[in-house]
Amino acid sequence: xxxxxxxxxxxxxxxxxxxxxxxxxxxxxxxxxxxxxxxxxxxxxxxxxxxxxxxxxxxxxxxxxxxxxxxxxxxxxxxxxxxxxxxxxxxxxxxxxxxxxxxxxxxxxxxxxxxxxxxxxxxxxxxxxxxxxxxxxxxxxxxxxxxxxxxxxxxxxxxxxxxxxxxxxxxxxxxxxxxxxxxxxxxxxxxxxxxxxxxxxxxxxxxxxxxxxxxxxxxxxxxxxxxxxxxxxxxxxxxxxxxxxxxxxxxxxxxxx
Amino acid sequence: xxxxxxxxxxxxxxxxxxxxxxxxxxxxxxxxxxxxxxxxxxxxxxxxxxxxxxxxxxxxxxxxxxxxxxxxxxxxxxxxxxxxxxxxxxxxxxxxxxxxxxxxxxxxxxxxxxxxxxxxxxxxxxxxxxxxxxxxxxxxxxxxxxxxxxxxxxxxxxxxxxxxxxxxxxxxxxxxxxxxxxxxxxxxxxxxxxxxxxxxxxxxxxxxxxxxxxxxxxxxxxxxxxxxxxxxxxxxxxxxxxxxxxxxxxxxxxxxxxxxxxxxxxxxxxxxxxxxxxxxxxxxxxxxxxxxxxxxxxxxxxxxxxxxxxxxxxxxxxxxxxxxxxxxxxxxxxxxxxxxxxxxxxxx
Numbered sequence: 001x002x003x004x005x006x007x008x009x010x011x012x013x014x015x016x017x018x019x020x021x022x023x024x025x026x027x028x029x030x031x032x033x034x035x036x037x038x039x040x041x042x043x044x045x046x047x048x049x050x051x052x053x054x055x056x057x058x059x060x061x062x063x064x065x066x067x068x069x070x071x072x073x074x075x076x077x078x079x080x081x082x083x084x085x086x087x088x089x090x091x092x093x094x095x096x097x098x099x100x101x102x103x104x105x106x107x108x109x110x111x112x113x114x115x116x117x118x119x120x121x122x123x124x125x126x127x128x129x130x131x132x133x134x135x136x137x138x139x140x141x142x143x144x145x146x147x148x149x150x151x152x153x154x155x156x157x158x159x160x161x162x163x164x165x166x167x168x169x170x171x172x173x174x175x176x177x178x179x180x181x182x183x184x185x186x187x188x189x190x191x192x193x194x195x196x197x198x199x200x201x202x203x204x205x206x207x208x209x210x211x212x213x214x215x216x217x218x219x220x221x222x223x224x225x226x227x228x229x230x231x232x233x234x235x236x237x238x239x240x241x242x243x244x245x246x247x248x249x250x251x252x253x254x255x256x257x
Numbered sequence: 258x259x260x261x262x263x264x265x266x267x268x269x270x271x272x273x274x275x276x277x278x279x280x281x282x283x284x285x286x287x288x289x290x291x292x293x294x295x296x297x298x299x300x301x302x303x304x305x306x307x308x309x310x311x312x313x314x315x316x317x318x319x320x321x322x323x324x325x326x327x328x329x330x331x332x333x334x335x336x337x338x339x340x341x342x343x344x345x346x347x348x349x350x351x352x353x354x355x356x357x358x359x360x361x362x363x364x365x366x367x368x369x370x371x372x373x374x375x376x377x378x379x380x381x382x383x384x385x386x387x388x389x390x391x392x393x394x395x396x397x398x399x400x401x402x403x404x405x406x407x408x409x410x411x412x413x414x415x416x417x418x419x420x421x422x423x424x425x426x427x428x429x430x431x432x433x434x435x436x437x438x439x440x441x442x443x444x445x446x447x448x449x450x451x452x453x454x455x456x457x458x459x460x461x462x463x464x465x466x467x468x469x470x471x472x473x474x475x476x477x478x479x480x481x482x483x484x485x486x487x488x489x490x491x492x493x494x495x496x497x498x499x500x501x502x503x504x505x506x507x508x509x510x511x512x513x514x515x516x517x518x519x520x521x522x523x524x525x526x527x528x529x530x531x532x533x534x535x536x537x538x539x540x541x542x543x544x545x546x547x548x549x550x551x552x553x554x555x556x557x558x559x560x561x562x563x564x565x566x567x568x569x570x571x572x573x574x575x576x577x578x579x580x581x582x583x584x585x586x587x588x589x590x591x592x593x594x595x596x597x598x599x600x601x602x603x604x605x
Contacts, residue, residue: 003454056474080359096467096473106457107464111476119458121449122267131456174476 024050039224047233048213057081083178089167097156105138108170112187141169161192183202185216213219306432313439315540319524321493327530329486330466337393338399339369339491341513343498348416358423369495377487404510415509527576
């Protein structure tokens with residue numbers, strides 16, 4: 001699959017992030033092309049989650065730029081980044097735990113809802129239509145990850161694997177262009193990982209691009225079109241899963257010399 | 258004509274919503290409203306009616322506070338300040354400047370909302386314990402200004418002779434008419450809160466309470482919604498202030514001590530965070546309990562404090578909080594630590 005002549009949707013240019021003296025990210029370049037699943041791997045503490053936090057506006061980079069379809073989203077607050085079509089899941093689940101599952105996904109659809117207070121107070125036709133669409137959209141994405149039977153339970157009462165899927169459904173409800181998945185398979189058992197891989201593939205079929213941080217190598221090699229390897233905040237290698245597996249620098253980063 | 262059909266259409270839709278989705282809670286609220294409307298027919302003791310009018314005032318304060326404290330999870334202990342601004346606005350406009358009551362009433366809504374917008378801005382930078390200090394200080398500042406700005410507020414002497422409420426030529430005067438006036442205001446505020454919390458506004462507030470980072474990541478402008486929650490919470494407080502000022506026909510700084518803010522917060526917690534019926538129930542229980550305890554009034558503050566601490570320890574979900582009573586009956590109180598009072602500050 002030749003990705004070079006496809007449109008670049010998400011691009012990072014020399015993204016650098018320092019926390020005091022700690023150089024979490026050093027001049028990192030990356031590109032996510034249309035229709036692509038891009039993997040990001042690296043040993044613990046190599047800066048993967050930091051990169052996701054920079055991209056999604058949790059904190060700004062020290063220097064460098066992040067572009068979505070050519071437009072800089074660098075330093076913008078996270079809700080503006082989300083409005084640019086970049087939605088994420090979190091490594092340590094960040095669900096709205098004490099709210100029902102369906103409400104979690106409805107909140108995820110917040111970006112599609114723009115009604116004034118007046119419309120809300122009078123239950124205007126606009127409000128009613130949007131509320132109905134929000135409900136339908138939430139149910140659709142809940143069914144997409146196979147959690148429709150859990151709709152009315154509290155999010156915190158779901159088993160861990162389902163909570164992970166719920167977080168993905170919540171992000172999908174916001175109509176993302178790019179979905180950032182931060183270790184979606186962490187803590188899942190093999191059947192759950194298989195189900196997750198299936199969900200990720202079906203997300204791609206929906207025309208949504210995926211940037212995934214993952215430690216589960218089998219999953220990464222299985223679903224990703226391209227993989228970037230970082231270590232100590234620097235890019236070590238980039239290529240197809242097959243190329244990455246052959247790369248001596250990667251083996252060194254993971255196994256040491 | 259089209260406006261009329263539009264309104265009819267909306268009214269029909271509201272009825273439709275109430276009859277299908279929330280028919281049980283609506284039926285029970287309407288039944289309760291009916292029962293409450295009949296109270297003065299059977300209760301002839303004016304003292305009881307006066308207590309009920311206080312309950313209604315606190316219900317308004319608590320319903321408003323619930324939006325910011327119960328739904329959005331912002332620690333707001335300054336509701337008395339907004340109540341005071343509402344009360345003083347009606348008092349000054351009607352006595353000193355001869356403004357008609359409906360206009361004064363309107364101003365009593367607008368000014369507290371404006372003040373609360375300002376109060377909301379610190380919540381963009383600080384939260385939790387620190388925000389509670391800022392809001393608490395705001396409450397004290399308003400009280401101190403009312404006490405010291407003698408030229409405007411007559412200081413500790415207060416403002417007497419506030420005329421009774423007057424709408425469209427009808428003057429509302431006396432305990433029973435004020436009961437109905439208060440009941441109507443509370444019902445309207447309840448309806449307004451109900452319509453707001455059962456929408457994307459309410460969902461955004463809850464999302465911020467549950468996890469502000471995640472709320473931002475799904476596209477909620479958390480700052481905007483927090484300031485909005487503060488503004489909405491002030492509206493009922495201003496109405497309550499205007500109501501009480503014209504009812505008592507007097508306002509003074511001693512009517513607006515921090516006790517009121519704390520009692521309102523306690524009513525939110527007792528009734529259940531993010532539960533509108535809970536706000537009413539919590540207000541009723543606390544106001545009536547304080548009346549019963551009037552013979553030992555010197556322990557009033559101790560009562561407020563002890564019940565607040567006991568609530569946080571033993572009943573953090575409140576009486577009508579999400580699944581609280583039911584969960585409590587089913588499981589005992591063994592997982593009381595998971596109550597909805599405090600945010601867990603997790604790492605990203």
